[in-house]
Structures are given as C-alpha cells and as structure tokens.
Amino acid sequence: MTGSTLSGNKVRKLEFLMADAIDRGCGAIITCGGVQSNHCRATAVAARQLGLDIHLMLRSDVQDFLPIANGVPDWSAKNPSEVGCEGNLLQDRLMGANVYLVQRTEWYEEKLLPRMQRLAQRIKETSGKESYLIPVGGSNQVGLFGYITAFQELIEQGVLERFDDLVLTVGSGGTTCGLCVANYLTGSKIRIHAVAICDDAAYFHRHINAALQEIGLTDVRSEDIVDIIEGYKGRGYALSTKKELEFVANVAHTSGIILDPVYTGKATMGMLNELRTNHSRFQGNRILFLHTGGIFGLYDGRMNTVLKDGMRHVTDRVHDWWNFDDDPPFP
Secondary structure (H helix, E strand, O other): EEEHHHHHHHHHHHHHHHHHHHHHHOOOEEEEEEOOOOOHHHHHHHHHHOOEEEEEEEEEEEHHHEEEEEEEHHHHHOHHHHHHHHHHHHHHHHOOOEEEEOOOOOOOOHHHHHHHHHHHEEEEEEEOOEEEEHHHHOOOOOOOHHHHHHHHHHHHOHHHHHHHEEEEEEEOOHHHHHHHHHHHHHOOOOEEEEEEOOOOOOHHHHHHHHHHHHOOOOOOOOOOOOOEOOOOOOOOOOOOOHHHHHHHHHHHHOOOOOOOOHHHHHHHHHHHHHHHHHHHHOOOOOOOEEOOOOOOHHHHOOOHHHHOOOOHHHHHOOOOOOOOOOOOOOO
C-alpha cells in the first residue's frame, strides 16, 4: 500500500531513487518541478517517511506571490509565502519541505541543475549532509527501472494479452522510457503511444535516445519503439483551456473516472481525438490507457470557474430541504 499521499506514477520511480539515496548515505533530497508538481509532492512525502530532509525547486510565475498593479509586479511587497497552500503545494508545505520559487522559464540543464548543485554544496557546508539530486519527474536511468518492473507486472498479470496498444501521458519522459525499454526487451507486440503535454516529439525522442545510450541499448532508437503524439499540450505545460477543464468534468460525471487537468485530461482528449480522426496510427481497437495519477492537481482552484459557470447543470445539484415537512425538492 502506497497510501493516498504517494498516489500517481512517480512512486514507482521513487522506489528506486530513494533506495539509491539511502544506499549512498544521503541525508537530504533535492528535486524540482512546477509549482503544482505531482513528482515534488510525492518526493516530499517519501523523503519525510524515510527521515530525509527535502528541498524543492518549484517553477512559478511572479503573480503567484507578488501583487500586480497595472500589469507591473510590486517587488517591494515580495512575499514567497503568498504562493498559497492548494493542491500539491499544500502537501509540500505540510511535509515541511524547503521550497524555493524560481522562474517558470528556467530550463533544467541551464538553470535548475546548477541551482540544485549550489544548494547541495550549501547543505553540505552547513549541516554536513550529502544531498541526492533528482531531476524533473524523477526521469533518469535509476527512475526508469520503476516502469520496467511495472511492465513486467502487466505481463505477469496477463494484461497485455488483451490489448493491441498502450496509451499514456508523457511529461518528463521517464515513465514512457521505462515502458518502451521493457516492451523492447521482452519482445512484447504491444504498440506504445505517448501523448505529449509539453515540448514536442523531437524533444522526447532525444531524451529517450540519451537514456537508451546510458543503459547500453545502442541497437534501438526511440523513434522505433514509441509513437509520440503531438498537438494536445494546449496553452502549454500546466496551463488549461476552458474546453480541457470541461472535458475533465464531463468524463467525471459520465464515467466516474477522475482525470487531472495537467496530464491525464489532455492525454485522454488526445487519444479520443486520434481515434476519431487518425485511427490508423493504432494497431487495433483494443487500447489500454495508463492512468498516471495527478489527482491533487484538481485542487489547485482552476476547476472552480468551470464548475460554477459552464458546468452548473452537472455540478450545481445542491438543494434546500431545510423543512422536514416539505416535499423532496427533486427533480
């Protein structure tokens, strides 16, 4: 049992990453992601459960913690604590994580990794503790083993025999890479499709090809083992349109399946649209969608407007039945 706070696909990567951190004798974990990062939340929980210090570099916008007057940030009133306590960030703060707000536009290799390295040096100097650095999404050669083992579980359970295609979201690439490696090594005939919710196909193929080289698989390329589906990132990573949010709400009330606005919502929209407009990209009609979690992303406030306005016919079913003698106010 992982518990509700460790929900989502990141826990499989963390099983290996945290074991590696402990094996190396590290006393602190440093990782990074968006301000509502599922990976950072899961890492914070796992670190605390294992007695490790946790440090999170969270990419955010200035309006998250600065008052804006006439479109101009008021830097004199800067207060990082104003970033809030909603969604994944609530759990980050409940875990007592050290949170460092950085610019949304900072790339991992150029800015985030150097920041993490500088912080690790400071932690070493002040506490004597070694730090274990985890990249965005826990996506590296250690973390990908989480989804190599997940694929093995699917084989052992006989799941893959019932499907022709497997569809999932791709955000940092680690989950997709692990599944593709396992699919290739086992000789499975299932076709893997990953719906990109950020960046593009070239970026993810480059990332996966680098991982393949790192683990010694030099006879295969990403382009041969995974289909990256583009065109569904919308306004960008972690940014939502009204149409996307309404889709999440519609799926919930018609099927009981909860999607999230950042990952699975966009991926499911993409899968369904491809089935309607480009069915030939799939091997068959038996499609397995891998739900990667992200449930806490529903609680960051973005669904409020859609639920109160555009979806009132679904969500506003609250009735006044204060008086016992009144007839039931339904329908």
